[in-house]
Amino acid sequence: MDVLKTYLDSMFNKIEVNEETLRLKAEILANMEDKYQDLIDSDLSEHEAVGKVITEFGSFEELIDAYQLKTQDKNNLPHYPLLTKEEINTFITNNTKSNLLTALGTFLMIASSSIFLTFQSILGENSTITDILGISSIILSIIIAIGLYITARQFKGKPKNLTKGDYRLSGMLEIQLKSDLKNQEKVATYGFIAGTALILLPIIPIGILDSLNVAEGIADLTLSGFLVCVASAVFLFIYLGGNRSTYKKLLESGLSSQPSSQEIYQKERLKKADKIFDDIYWPLVTVIYFVWSFMSGAWAISWLIFIIASVIENLLKHLLGLTAD
Numbered sequence: 001m002d003v004l005k006t007y008l009d010s011m012f013n014k015i016e017v018n019e020e021t022l023r024l025k026a027e028i029l030a031n032m033e034d035k036y037q038d039l040i041d042s043d044l045s046e047h048e049a050v051g052k053v054i055t056e057f058g059s060f061e062e063l064i065d066a067y068q069l070k071t072q073d074k075n076n077l078p079h080y081p082l083l084t085k086e087e088i089n090t091f092i093t094n095n096t097k098s099n100l101l102t103a104l105g106t107f108l109m110i111a112s113s114s115i116f117l118t119f120q121s122i123l124g125e126n127s128t129i130t131d132i133l134g135i136s137s138i139i140l141s142i143i144i145a146i147g148l149y150i151t152a153r154q155f156k157g158k159p160k161n162l163t164k165g166d167y168r169l170s171g172m173l174e175i176q177l178k179s180d181l182k183n184q185e186k187v188a189t190y191g192f193i194a195g196t197a198l199i200l201l202p203i204i205p206i207g208i209l210d211s212l213n214v215a216e217g218i219a220d221l222t223l224s225g226f227l228v229c230v231a232s233a234v235f236l237f238i239y240l241g242g243n244r245s246t247y248k249k250l251l252e253s254g255l256s257s258q259p260s261s262q263e264i265y266q267k268e269r270l271k272k273a274d275k276i277f278d279d280i281y282w283p284l285v286t287v288i289y290f291v292w293s294f295m296s297g298a299w300a301i302s303w304l305i306f307i308i309a310s311v312i313e314n315l316l317k318h319l320l321g322l323t324a325d
Contacts, residue, residue, distance in 0.1 A: 003050050004032045032057060083167040083254060088177070091162040092246055098156035099242030103235045105148035106303055109293075110231035112141030114224040162250070169254040181247040184240075191240035195233035202226045234303060273320070277313055285309040 008029050032053050039049035116134030169177070202225065285305060293302040 004036060004053060005029060007054060008032065028057075081167055083162070083169055083173060085173065087159055087162060087167075088173065088250065091159060091250065094155045094159075095246040096243055098152040099239050099246070101148045101152035101155070102242065103239035105145035105152070106238055107231045107235040108141040108145040108148070110234060110303065111228050112138040114227035114231070115141075118224045162253075167254050169251070174251065177247055177251050181244070181251065184244040184247050188240045188244040191236040195236040198229040198233040198236075202229045273317065281313065282309070 008025060035056070036049050036053050039052055040046065044052070115137040202222075205222065289302060289305050292298070292305065296302070
């Protein structure tokens, strides 16, 4: 019940927060709710039941003595500043640039293979010029893409306090961000539909040409076009999906305007977990991506490792209780 939860929150807001006190709080709340339901079943009114449960629970001093708890020193809690509209606009602008550069880099990674196939279809598979121009274009695309990824990373880290979630959101800004997120979700949905069409529709002419046993050069040219379509689809997925995630992150990462000590404690736990994933997990995923791509040459599908890695990250955080409530 909300009244009991609010009362318990106010009591535990004065107590030092750790794993033990969080478990204790959950256990006490469950007992209070069970007691409340028993009183309601015995024909007491809601007001009488709440009053009786709170009376039996005892005072703050009795809670401290019963469980030997330590009080919270508010001065030792980390400070989270209230976010301004200007900071939000800067964060969104920087993340939009980062998403665009990341999407362009991935587009080049995938589309570079189509350049090689185009040279093959025009100059022939056994041509030395085909190998030189094709491989050179792939290497150049990879170099440019890496440069785009590095630049994108620099944009994504600004402002630093927003990237880390070190802020509080006012009620008005939270409402505005929720409205903006709905608009971004609509755009991302349209982008997903368009991207899916770009991947699926070219399969039809490829299947027709394959059944007609056309010349190998034409088949390579068709496959080249298909890779460009796939690269364009991935561009839409990354760019539009990233923009949607920017607004979602702003809402989920920030604290409320008046956070409790428990909220701050949970925020600190999430920050430590995110640092581990950012410093160890994702660099390892990136290394695996490049090693696999270079060894297999499967640039057209190797980017899927980032999607799989993202799913695994979310699953691990959920299993370890490291997701925001």
